[in-house]
Amino acid sequence: MEIVKIVAFAFIALAIVIILRKSNDTLAVQVSTVVGILIFLFMISKITAILQLLQQLAIKANIDFVYLNTVFKILGIAYLASFCSEICRDAGEGNIASKVEFAGKILILVLSIPILMAVLQSILKIM
Known part of the structure; x- marks a missing residue:
């Protein structure tokens, strides 16, 4: 264990x-x-x-590796941003921690746009 x-x-x-x-x-x-x-x-x-x-x-x-790699990058950003923000909070710097979380969310949004566009294009093809 x-x-x-x-x-x-x-x-x-x-x-x-x-x-x-x-x-x-x-x-x-x-x-x-x-x-x-x-x-x-x-x-x-x-x-x-x-x-x-x-x-x-x-x-x-x-599944296309482009999408899989993007998902891996998103997971990495989420975990690293969370890890860093918790370290900042442990050090008493909640302000920096919140900025790291904000930056992580923006980077995740940027990486997710191509996946969102591919999903929308697939939906449009079906219609």
Whole structure:
């Protein structure tokens, strides 16, 4: 059970961060950031496996890779923007966090326009 390892690691890190926050807030934020990055790195192998599975399914379903790559980029933007905004909030910078989330949403919207146009063109062909 990998989640048990992650949760145990997170709780230990949380205890350390709480202790450090009383004496050195800057170091506490740095430890919190490093812990978040380590958990993310631990999950990269799982993310890779999921992406490979989705690619295999797309090949079987004859889905154009342009659309699949766009969906992967959108997912990456969503996860990275969320990760970054949470780190900013941990550091007490809610204003920066909200701007990162806003930028992520705009980038997702920009990437989704070609997919939206393809769907609309398909609908128009059907009519």
